[in-house]
Amino acid sequence: MKTPEYEASIEILIGQDQANSVPAGNLVGDVQGLSQLTQTMAEGVKRRPLAEAVIERNSLQVSPADFENRLTVRQIADTSIIWVSYRDLDPDRAQQVASTIGEVFSEQVSEVSPSNYNITATTWEPAERPVSPASPNLVLNMSLALLIGSILGVCLALWLEYWEGSWRSSRAGMSKGETLEK
Numbered sequence: 001m002k003t004p005e006y007e008a009s010i011e012i013l014i015g016q017d018q019a020n021s022v023p024a025g026n027l028v029g030d031v032q033g034l035s036q037l038t039q040t041m042a043e044g045v046k047r048r049p050l051a052e053a054v055i056e057r058n059s060l061q062v063s064p065a066d067f068e069n070r071l072t073v074r075q076i077a078d079t080s081i082i083w084v085s086y087r088d089l090d091p092d093r094a095q096q097v098a099s100t101i102g103e104v105f106s107e108q109v110s111e112v113s114p115s116n117y118n119i120t121a122t123t124w125e126p127a128e129r130p131v132s133p134a135s136p137n138l139v140l141n142m143s144l145a146l147l148i149g150s151i152l153g154v155c156l157a158l159w160l161e162y163w164e165g166s167w168r169s170s171r172a173g174m175s176k177g178e179t180l181e182k
Helices: 027-045 048-058 064-069 091-112 138-172
Strands: 006-016 071-075 081-088 119-125
Touching (some): 006 027, 027 071, 027 081, 027 091, 027 119, 048 064, 048 091, 064 071, 081 091, 091 119
Antiparallel strands (some): 006 081, 006 119, 071 081
16 A cells, blocks of 8 residues: 655765875775775765755755655675665656766765875766665565464464353353353
């Protein structure tokens, strides 16, 4: 009964422009530093400035808080890639907004990155138009309904069997003319 929602996602690669950056030091330190930087950047995707810019560019009729509720962001484990998804009732709009998130985030990173570090954010995997809704998940919902219904049915049958047996045992000792008194 829930209105279908579509989810479009992108992957953003966080890196460093080697041509204009400080000379590289220890590669292990750089990789660990880049991983920590990626975690920080993932948090930056969830912030109000990005939400406001994407809402303005796409002329969306949602508040920044609603926008952030439709957004899912996480760092792909042990990589410098951020996975971002956006849910919407319209699959085309979901794709457009996800693409815009990548563009706006890349622009914002290049604006605030100190010139000696030259941090970059590049859309690694662009958004594709979702072909099927992400929610509701009909198979999952039906499976859960079947499981819960079965459990409730068994509990009801056991409860009725217990009470049916206790009613019979209390009446079994009475003769035909007697009534049950308190």
